[in-house]
Amino acid sequence: MKFLKFLFVGIFFGIVLVKSEAVSWYRIFEMFKFQSFHMYGIIGSAVILGVLSVWLLKRLKIKTTEGKEVYLPPKDKGIVRYLLGGSIFGLGWALAGACPGPMYILLGTGVFSMLIVIFGAVLGTFVYGILKPRLPH
Amino acid sequence: MELILKPWPWYISGPLITAVMVFLVYFGKNFGMSSNLRTFCSIGGAGKYADFFRFDWKAQRWNLIVVLGAIIGGFIAVQFLSDGSAIELNPETISDLNQLGFQDVGSALLPAEIYDWQNVLSLKGLLILIGAGFLVGFGTRYAGGCTSGHAITGLSNLQLPSLIAVIGFFIGGLIMTHFLLPLIF
Numbered sequence: 001m002k003f004l005k006f007l008f009v010g011i012f013f014g015i016v017l018v019k020s021e022a023v024s025w026y027r028i029f030e031m032f033k034f035q036s037f038h039m040y041g042i043i044g045s046a047v048i049l050g051v052l053s054v055w056l057l058k059r060l061k062i063k064t065t066e067g068k069e070v071y072l073p074p075k076d077k078g079i080v081r082y083l084l085g086g087s088i089f090g091l092g093w094a095l096a097g098a099c100p101g102p103m104y105i106l107l108g109t110g111v112f113s114m115l116i117v118i119f120g121a122v123l124g125t126f127v128y129g130i131l132k133p134r135l136p137h
Numbered sequence: 138m139e140l141i142l143k144p145w146p147w148y149i150s151g152p153l154i155t156a157v158m159v160f161l162v163y164f165g166k167n168f169g170m171s172s173n174l175r176t177f178c179s180i181g182g183a184g185k186y187a188d189f190f191r192f193d194w195k196a197q198r199w200n201l202i203v204v205l206g207a208i209i210g211g212f213i214a215v216q217f218l219s220d221g222s223a224i225e226l227n228p229e230t231i232s233d234l235n236q237l238g239f240q241d242v243g244s245a246l247l248p249a250e251i252y253d254w255q256n257v258l259s260l261k262g263l264l265i266l267i268g269a270g271f272l273v274g275f276g277t278r279y280a281g282g283c284t285s286g287h288a289i290t291g292l293s294n295l296q297l298p299s300l301i302a303v304i305g306f307f308i309g310g311l312i313m314t315h316f317l318l319p320l321i322f
Binding site: 003005006007008009010011012013014015016017018019020021022023024025026027028029030031032033035036037038039040041042043044045046047049050051053054057062064065066068070072073074075076077078079081082083084085086087088089090091092093094095096097098099100101103104105106107108109110111113114116117118119120121122123124125126127128129130132135 | 141144145146147148149150151152153154155156157158159160161162163164165166167170171173174175177178181183186187189190198199200202203204205206207208209210211212213214215218219224226227229230233234242243246247248251252253254257263265266267268269270271272273274275276277278279280281282283284285287288289290291292293294295296298299301302303304305306307308309310311312313314315317318321
């Protein structure tokens with residue numbers, strides 16, 4: 001039962017990303033070509049409202065359903081890992097036209113060849129885990 | 138109902154994505170889809186090979202449920218909530234893609250040139266999909282998050298590392314779109 005709410009959030013997430021066309025390869029291509037406001041509007045409005053929501057959640061000291069204060073773990077300091085890792089991610093994002101959320105959603109829309117991309121992503125994560133001690137962070 | 142069946146405008150979609158993040162934060166969790174890739178590795182026994190995968194993945198089960206939901210959500214959206222209308226792309230985008238050899242641009246969510254089995258089951262097709270996935274998986278863990286963890290959650294929490302990561306997302310995306318895609322296709 002306690003997992004049911006996560007199932008619903010996932011379903012909601014999947015529906016929103018399909019209906020917004022944010023899962024479309026073409027929309028990602030168009031975004032990186034700066035030929036449409038659509039994706040910028042989606043991400044921009046999500047972030048602006050997100051800043052406001054997080055600020056309000058903290059300000060009003062809203063308790064989570066687990067009875068704790070709202071907490072978003074801060075990211076470690078650093079530049080190299082974010083810039084380099086981010087760029088590598090960006091290369092894949094623009095080629096696959098899908099980031100980790102949409103990969104699953106697109107699988108649900110019936111694109112089974114996406115399983116190959118997900119396999120590649122798991123493999124990439126595995127290789128990162130192996131190389132982690134030797135990479136600059 | 139007709140409004141639901143049509144594609145949703147950005148000013149509806151963006152705030153609804155915020156809602157996903159807020160729900161998860163309110164449930165005491167975080168919005169981060171790429172973490173699941175690490176969980177998959179751990180379930181598969183990757184802990185034998187690297188410390189990075191030795192963590193209590195069972196505490197991440199809720200996130201796997203979100204993934205399951207996302208798959209179901211994708212199914213519901215195309216089966217019951219879509220009218221099959223084409224994506225209204227910028228005509229310039231369409232002609233740019235036509236020049237790269239892409240046909241029927243925007244008639245489906247994904248290009249057949251990349252995702253149709255006919256093209257997938259060739260060496261080039263397989264390399265594109267595995268390679269793209271690999272870059273996403275490697276890059277997202279190196280950067281410590283993806284679009285949901287950095288672009289949405291991190292920026293909403295005004296975290297500088299997330300801003301740097303998002304700048305990285307764009308450096309990579311721009312290089313791929315402007316320089317590499319024309320070489321690949």
